[in-house]
Amino acid sequence: xxxxVFIATSTDGYIADENGGLDWxxxxxxxxxxxxxxxxxxxxDYVDSVDCMVMGRKCMETxxxxxxxxxxxxxxxxxxxxxxxxxxxxxxxxxxKVEVYSGSITDLVHQLEQDGYKHAYIDxxxxxxxxxxxxxxxxxxxxxxxxxxxxxxPLFGKxxxxxxxxxxxVIVFPNDYVxxxxxxxxx
Amino acid sequence: xxxxVFIATSTDGYIADENGGLDWxxxxxxxxxxxxxxxxxxxxDYVDSVDCMVMGRKCMETxxxxxxxxxxxxxxxxxxxxxxxxxxxxxxxxxxKVEVYSGSITDLVHQLEQDGYKHAYIDxxxxxxxxxxxxxxxxxxxxxxxxxxxxxxPLFGKxxxxxxxxxxxVIVFPNDYVxxxxxxxxx
Numbered sequence: 001x002x003x004x005v006f007i008a009t010s011t012d013g014y015i016a017d018e019n020g021g022l023d024w025x026x027x028x029x030x031x032x033x034x035x036x037x038x039x040x041x042x043x044x045d046y047v048d049s050v051d052c053m054v055m056g057r058k059c060m061e062t063x064x065x066x067x068x069x070x071x072x073x074x075x076x077x078x079x080x081x082x083x084x085x086x087x088x089x090x091x092x093x094x095x096x097k098v099e100v101y102s103g104s105i106t107d108l109v110h111q112l113e114q115d116g117y118k119h120a121y122i123d124x125x126x127x128x129x130x131x132x133x134x135x136x137x138x139x140x141x142x143x144x145x146x147x148x149x150x151x152x153x154p155l156f157g158k159x160x161x162x163x164x165x166x167x168x169x170v171i172v173f174p175n176d177y178v179x180x181x182x183x184x185x186x187x
Numbered sequence: 188x189x190x191x192v193f194i195a196t197s198t199d200g201y202i203a204d205e206n207g208g209l210d211w212x213x214x215x216x217x218x219x220x221x222x223x224x225x226x227x228x229x230x231x232d233y234v235d236s237v238d239c240m241v242m243g244r245k246c247m248e249t250x251x252x253x254x255x256x257x258x259x260x261x262x263x264x265x266x267x268x269x270x271x272x273x274x275x276x277x278x279x280x281x282x283x284k285v286e287v288y289s290g291s292i293t294d295l296v297h298q299l300e301q302d303g304y305k306h307a308y309i310d311x312x313x314x315x316x317x318x319x320x321x322x323x324x325x326x327x328x329x330x331x332x333x334x335x336x337x338x339x340x341p342l343f344g345k346x347x348x349x350x351x352x353x354x355x356x357v358i359v360f361p362n363d364y365v366x367x368x369x370x371x372x373x374x
Contacts, residue, residue, distance in 0.1 A: 011329070011352060011369075012343040013200040028351060132335070142198070146355055146369060148319065150346030156199040159337030164215060165198060168333055168363040176355040180365055182198075182333060 001112055002119045003054075004139040005128050006046045007155060008177075011144055014152030015125055020062065028147035033174035041143055041173055047076055050121040052112055054105075054131075057084040059124030060098060064091045073097070079117065081108060083127055105130055129157040135186045140165065146176040188299060189306045190241075191326040192315050193233045194342060195364075198331055201339030202312055207249065215334035220361035228330055228360055234263055237308040239299055241292075241318075244271040246311030247285060251278045260284070266304065268295060270314055292317055316344040322373045327352065333363040 008025065009015050017024055035041075053075060055063075060082040068074075080098040082090065083105070090098045101108055112120060122131050131137045142155070165182035172178050195212065196202050204211055222228075240262060242250075247269040255261075267285040269277065270292070277285045288295055299307060309318050318324045329342070352369035359365050 012341070024349065030353060144367070146352035148343055148346055148350040148352070150343065150349065154199070156335055156337065159335055162211065162337065163335040165333035165335070166217060166363055168359050168365050170357050170359050170365055172355050172357050176353055176369070178355050178357055178367055180331070182363070 001109060001117060002138045003109070003122050003131060003136050004050070004119065004141070005122050005137060006043070006141045006143075007123065007128070008143040008145055009155045010147050010149040010152070012148050012150065013154050013156065014149045015155045016062075016153040017149055018151050018153075020058070020153065022062070024147055024149060025145060028145045029175035029177050031175070033176070035173065035175055038173055041177060041179060042141075042171070043074070046141070047074065047078070047121070050078060050119045052079040052081070052117040052119075053121040053123065054081045054083065054101075054108065054127060055098075055122075056124030056127035057082060057087060059127065060084075060090070060094065064094050067093055078121070079112075083108075105134055105136070109136060125153055125155055126157060128155065129159060132156075132163055132184075133160045137184050139181065139183055141179060141181040143177055143179040146178075188296060188304060189325050190296070190309050190318060190323050191237070191306065191328070192309050192324060193230070193328045193330075194310065194315070195330040195332055196342045197334050197336040197339070199335050199337065200341050200343065201336045202342045203249075203340040204336055205338050205340075207245070207340065209249070211334055211336060212332060215332045216362035216364050218362070220363070222360065222362055225360055228364060228366060229328075229358070230261070233328070234261065234265070234308070237265060237306045239266040239268070239304040239306070240308040240310065241268045241270065241288075241295065241314060242285075242309075243311030243314035244269060244274060246314065247271075247277070247281065251281050254280055265308070266299075270295075292321055292323070296323060312340055312342055313344060315342065316346060319343075319350055319371075320347045324371050326368065326370055328366060328368040330364055330366040333365075
């Protein structure tokens, strides 16, 4: 099964500010740019390419905090697992949308494969680092937001072994966001 | 006077590994790529565009450690100041090449302007952050090396105020290094 990452970070590599906030995403970049050709910078196309998702608890709590309407739900009907050893069930506003999983990542990936899933969207900083440390991520797309935050929650944590990337391809959007896609090359 | 940055970082934003080492620079990216059209990824052209340089002590000590021959010296004959409150003089192998400066950054920039310099190359992580905090950096070029180190010395430290970037322009090299240039937009 292919596992990939599609995430936005500040230019200094943070996925959220020091309070876990995402407000900086909405005030960064050229706000006057014409984004009509790529309003979501490829997010919907990416979601169309996956059939399941694995995210961390904090990532899920952020999404839960958005209180999305069914029309705003960005993940279509893909199967979503939330990794947590402490949660018993999903928050009420995500009931039926996500399933809590407390086993090992390797077992979860095997189960997804057995269930016939082909491409998993891996989300959340510590979840992504855990998958990298198990050499399970095949592709990483990072959309660099043109802002230096100076602190916050980093995308990448401590990796056990240096990870080499390959096949860089880039799109620069009119709002000065830069999207870079890499294949992961485990040595 | 224009102040700019031209620096390489890992994909997770480190300019050196945890021991200050740069060996990862030489083993990352596609080593089989044909780099004959851009062997230095624009470094010599950048150096040609500046007429002076300000670096931190650690950055200078790294360069001193290379024990470069006159033929290997990469900075031409530009004036180079090293910021340090502890050093009395440059190390012997950089004597005549760099000058130690212990005053304030603002005073140094004023002095460089009075001396007729037009464009300063600012180098070293903490020096770059200090210049950003004084709103003195006008342009930042980051060459992203396609590797995740998982730890090390970060390019950007704590900035006092979020820094907005603009006018992103990108070059992807055959070795999968990605060079992004931004103008800095202090609000």
